Amino acid sequence: MAAPSGFLNLDLLALSPxxxxxxxLAGFAxxxxxxxxxxGLGLLIxxxxxxxxxxxxxxxxxxxxxxxxxxxAVPELVLILLLYYAGTDAVNSLLMLVGLPRVxxxxxxxxxxxxxxxxxxYSTEVLRGAIKAVPPGQIEAARAYGMSPFKTLRRITLPxxxxxxxPGLSNLWLIATKDTALLAVVGFSELTLVTRQAAGSTxxxxxxxxxxxxxxxxxxxVSNRVIAHIEKRARRGIAGPV
Amino acid sequence: MKHILKTAFAAAALATTAFTGAMAExxxxxxxxxxxxxxxxxxSSGKWIGWEIEFMDAICAEAKLDCVVTPVAWDGIxxxxxxxxxxxxxxxxxxxxxxxxxxxFSDKYYNTPTGIIGAKGDDFDATPExxxxxxxxxxxxxxxxxxxxxxxxxxxxxxxxxxxxxxANQDLAAGRLDAVxxxxxxxxxxxxxxxxxxxxxxxxxxxxxxILGAGVGxxxxxxxxxxxxxxxxxxxxxxxxxxxxTFSKNWxxxxxxxx
Amino acid sequence: MSETKITMPAYVPPPPRRLxxxxxxxxxxxFAGIVFCAIWFxxxxxxxxxxxxxxxxxxxxxxxxxxxxxxxFLLAIGLGLVQVTGPRPLAWLARGxxxxxxxxxLLLQLWLLYYGLGSVFAQYPEIRQSMxxxxxxxxxxxxxxxxxxxxxxxxxxxxxxxxxGVPRGELEAARAxxxxxxxxxxRIWLPRAIYRALPTLSGETVLQLKSTPLVATITVVDxxxxxxxxxxxxxxxxxxxxxxxxxxxxxxxxxxxxxxxLENRIPSRGA
Numbered sequence: 001m002a003a004p005s006g007f008l009n010l011d012l013l014a015l016s017p018x019x020x021x022x023x024x025l026a027g028f029a030x031x032x033x034x035x036x037x038x039x040g041l042g043l044l045i046x047x048x049x050x051x052x053x054x055x056x057x058x059x060x061x062x063x064x065x066x067x068x069x070x071x072x073a074v075p076e077l078v079l080i081l082l083l084y085y086a087g088t089d090a091v092n093s094l095l096m097l098v099g100l101p102r103v104x105x106x107x108x109x110x111x112x113x114x115x116x117x118x119x120x121x122y123s124t125e126v127l128r129g130a131i132k133a134v135p136p137g138q139i140e141a142a143r144a145y146g147m148s149p150f151k152t153l154r155r156i157t158l159p160x161x162x163x164x165x166x167p168g169l170s171n172l173w174l175i176a177t178k179d180t181a182l183l184a185v186v187g188f189s190e191l192t193l194v195t196r197q198a199a200g201s202t203x204x205x206x207x208x209x210x211x212x213x214x215x216x217x218x219x220x221x222v223s224n225r226v227i228a229h230i231e232k233r234a235r236r237g238i239a240g241p242v
Numbered sequence: 243m244k245h246i247l248k249t250a251f252a253a254a255a256l257a258t259t260a261f262t263g264a265m266a267e268x269x270x271x272x273x274x275x276x277x278x279x280x281x282x283x284x285x286s287s288g289k290w291i292g293w294e295i296e297f298m299d300a301i302c303a304e305a306k307l308d309c310v311v312t313p314v315a316w317d318g319i320x321x322x323x324x325x326x327x328x329x330x331x332x333x334x335x336x337x338x339x340x341x342x343x344x345x346x347f348s349d350k351y352y353n354t355p356t357g358i359i360g361a362k363g364d365d366f367d368a369t370p371e372x373x374x375x376x377x378x379x380x381x382x383x384x385x386x387x388x389x390x391x392x393x394x395x396x397x398x399x400x401x402x403x404x405x406x407x408x409x410a411n412q413d414l415a416a417g418r419l420d421a422v423x424x425x426x427x428x429x430x431x432x433x434x435x436x437x438x439x440x441x442x443x444x445x446x447x448x449x450x451x452x453i454l455g456a457g458v459g460x461x462x463x464x465x466x467x468x469x470x471x472x473x474x475x476x477x478x479x480x481x482x483x484x485x486x487x488t489f490s491k492n493w494x495x496x497x498x499x500x501x
Numbered sequence: 502m503s504e505t506k507i508t509m510p511a512y513v514p515p516p517p518r519r520l521x522x523x524x525x526x527x528x529x530x531x532f533a534g535i536v537f538c539a540i541w542f543x544x545x546x547x548x549x550x551x552x553x554x555x556x557x558x559x560x561x562x563x564x565x566x567x568x569x570x571x572x573x574f575l576l577a578i579g580l581g582l583v584q585v586t587g588p589r590p591l592a593w594l595a596r597g598x599x600x601x602x603x604x605x606x607l608l609l610q611l612w613l614l615y616y617g618l619g620s621v622f623a624q625y626p627e628i629r630q631s632m633x634x635x636x637x638x639x640x641x642x643x644x645x646x647x648x649x650x651x652x653x654x655x656x657x658x659x660x661x662x663x664x665x666g667v668p669r670g671e672l673e674a675a676r677a678x679x680x681x682x683x684x685x686x687x688r689i690w691l692p693r694a695i696y697r698a699l700p701t702l703s704g705e706t707v708l709q710l711k712s713t714p715l716v717a718t719i720t721v722v723d724x725x726x727x728x729x730x731x732x733x734x735x736x737x738x739x740x741x742x743x744x745x746x747x748x749x750x751x752x753x754x755x756x757x758x759x760x761x762x763l764e765n766r767i768p769s770r771g772a
Contacts (some may be wrong), residue, residue, distance in 0.1 A: 016287075058524045073745045073753040075711035077725065082742045085318060089325040089738060102326050129396045174603075181606035185718065187275035187315030192609055197284050200277045200408035203437045205620040209613035213605045220604035317729065321738050344736045383733040402640070402720040403730075409616060416622035417629050418638050437623065 012204055013211055020198040020208070027194035028215050030108070031180045034190060038114035039176045041117025043169075049124030050131055053152075064124065071121035083114040084186045107188045114183070119176055126168030130161040163234045170227040177219055191215060220227055263339060266307045269469070272328035273299055274460075275313040276381075276406035280431045280493050283335050293498075296489040297351060298332050301460075301476035304485075317383040317405070320345060324462055329469065331461030334425065336385045338455040346464045348473045353500025355446040356386060357426035359433065364420065368445035370397050376420035377402065379410035386423045389453045395422030415440050423447065427498060543740050547605050551731055556659040558724035559748065565723065566710050569645055573652030573709075574702075578691070580653060581660025595657065595689030602654035605646065615719040644716035654708050659701050664695035696767045707753055724748060 015021040049068070052060050071079065072111075088110055092102040138160060142152040186192035191212055199208040273290060277283035281294040284442040290311050302309035309330075314322045318361045319335075322328050323345055337347045358368040358378075366372040374397030382403045390401050404410040407424055411432045414422045422429070426446060434436040460477075462470050481499070490498060523667065580595045587595075618637075619712070624626055628637070636642050667690055675685040695702075714725035731741040 018286045020286045023284070023286060026288060058522065062525065062528055070746075070750065072707075073750045075714050075725075075749055077714045078742060078745050078749065082746065085321050085325070085738050086742065088327065089321070092326055104327075172587065178606040178617050181608045184608065185315060186318060187313055189275070189313065192606065192612075193275060194288075195609075196406070196612065197275070197277055198286075199616065200406055201279070201283055201285075202413075203620060205412070206377065206613070206617040209609060213613065215611055216606060216609065217601065217604040221600075317733055320736055325738075382729065387733070403726075404720060405718055412616060412619055412623065416619040417626065418619065418622075440623070
């Protein structure tokens with residue numbers, strides 16, 4: 001007689017022990033933190049990268065090209081392993097060379113760094129395309145007014161390129177939320193790993209993996225709604241596709 | 243009030259213990275993120291429980307260390323130790339020559355033979371001849387993976403390596419594997435559970451100390467002699483004053499320290 | 502007023518930039534230096550022992566990639582087409598399927614398929630007598646299915662846009678010529694849609710290559726699994742992962758060149 005660890009034993013999902021729901025939600029919160037942090041860091045790197053590629057010198061442009069090509073050619077799983085183990089090891093070796101004590105890089109910080117670096121390569125391309133789509137006359141007018149480059153960036157370029165960047169960036173956000181699952185392979189306690197632990201302890205594999213799938217799907221659907229709203233507001237005054 | 247008490251306790255500890263390491267320092271203890279009942283597994287509130295967790299509490303109390311459980315993926319736990327992410331490994335890691343090249347170990351704190359389990363009704367014994375043509379499951383980065391490759395590699399149909407021992411056991415219950423090789427004590431816990439009702443122990447494999455090691459020890463960085471001495475002293479102390487027996491009785495009805 | 506003829510020099514366009522500009526040569530020298538240091542100072546003595554296994558793993562990876570891409574693409578054509586033409590319930594089903602697969606991580610889908618079904622097999626031992634059992638027993642059918650469904654869902658979206666974007670006039674002209682529906686599909690709609698979608702498809706196939714390592718977590722032995730073995734046997738941190746990154750970069754490069762060759766074969770109107 002099979003133990004009641006089958007699919008219908010929803011007690012296992014209860015929020016307080018002996019249900020595993022609380023643990024799953026904590027893992028989901030960790031995944032969200034990772035996704036938000038990684039996406040934000042990726043955006044910052046992307047803005048820097050896009051400007052470097054558009055307005056930088058030849059060496060900077062070539063280096064950025066190498067960066068984006070390598071990140072886009074190597075699987076995220078391998079990049080995560082490289083950056084998580086070798087990256088933190090290299091940072092600590094550098095610090096020891098300089099004479100500073102080794103710093104303890106928390107799992108969350110390492111995970112955000114990893115996802116941020118990967119996202120940065122993709123957002124460089126997205127933002128570069130979006131900035132190129134801004135009518136050049138607006139930027140020339142800003143320069144004619146004597147605005148400093150940073151002021152131009154803040155007041156003209158970034159707001160003007162937003163409607164063109166949103167489809168690409170929204171895609172990157174969805175990719176970020178799903179890439180957090182790969183950190184399960186390095187043992188960081190995000191949703192996929194705690195689901196595997198719960199499933200392994202209770203043997204209710206189907207139930208827990210489906211529950212995690214429902215959580216990810218909810219995140220995707222809510223994100224889609226929010227992004228549609230943001231896009232509608234950002235595209236005020238721009239004619240829609242015919 | 244709490245602050246005064248803490249300072250008083252620290253001063254007392256400083257005064258009563260030997261020359262170094264009296265103040266409790268935080269020690270990150272790496273455990274495998276994959277559940278390995280009955281030694282380490284997460285319970286439904288997210289806390290880690292198991293025989294090894296109680297062992298860790300006992301030696302940390304004895305050595306006056308502030309131990310923090312830090313789950314790390316099993317196949318990256320040795321790089322995590324050498325790069326400083328964690329300070330000790332308590333994860334049923336056997337002391338082997340190969341591992342001793344990279345890290346150091348404390349004295350052993352338990353020993354387990356290696357067993358092979360298979361489906362009830364499937365008759366074979368735990369020898370290379372008995373396992374020829376079978377599909378064997380082991381966990382990655384373990385002594386069992388090395389042993390199975392060396393002894394059963396030519397004869398077996400396939401040796402599948404799983405990320406966690408749970409998944410290997412699960413696949414045996416599902417019928418995808420013919421045999422699973424792992425620590426006999428952990429396998430015993432699986433066979434006693436509901437999911438293990440399908441299977442039985444076929445026997446223990448022939449010992450090969452070079453691969454299977456000489457017992458389970460606490461993994462430490464090479465050169466970390468201070469911590470190693472503290473841990474060894476703590477292990478000796480809890481064996482002698484009976485703490486080891488007390489908490490082991492909750493989990494096992496025989497002495498797992500081994501010969 | 503003196504009549505001075507103002508002659509402007511003829512417009513001379515700037516010379517095209519050569520590949521080997523001075524800064525490029527400098528960067529290539531630095532890169533060669535780094536590669537040389539890597540080969541000299543890091544440990545590579547494990548390579549000869551594993552070379553055949555690595556080649557076998559690369560073969561397994563490429564086999565998985567091309568088989569899942571091919572079968573997934575066929576399914577994607579169906580998914581895309583039914584969303585543009587087909588009966589509403591089927592279109593909703595297709596849409597729901599694409600949303601479901603695109604909304605959850607591939608790793609989760611893999612584990613759900615392999616271990617979730619595994620727990621079903623544990624509860625119902627009768628399945629072992631069925632004729633599918635030899636396939637249900639092994640790991641690669643699950644990896645294949647999960648990768649194939651994932652590719653189909655993403656490509657289904659792309660093909661939907663591609664089918665909807667083929668000009669209606671061409672389809673109507675085909676019908677006016679008396680072509681049957683299937684002939685029109687075969688000769689006009691499908692090829693035109695594929696030409697539109699090819700650049701996106703090349704990007705998506707590279708993404709599929711980058712998804713293949715995940716099957717190593719359900720015991721399928723691809724090149725990532727072999728490198729994991731090397732890591733566990735030698736305890737090295739950098740070298741195996743660097744080699745793996747290099748292998749994937751080469752595979753990606755070959756894929757991109759292959760698709761570029763295909764794109765050049767698309768007939769397009771030249772002047």
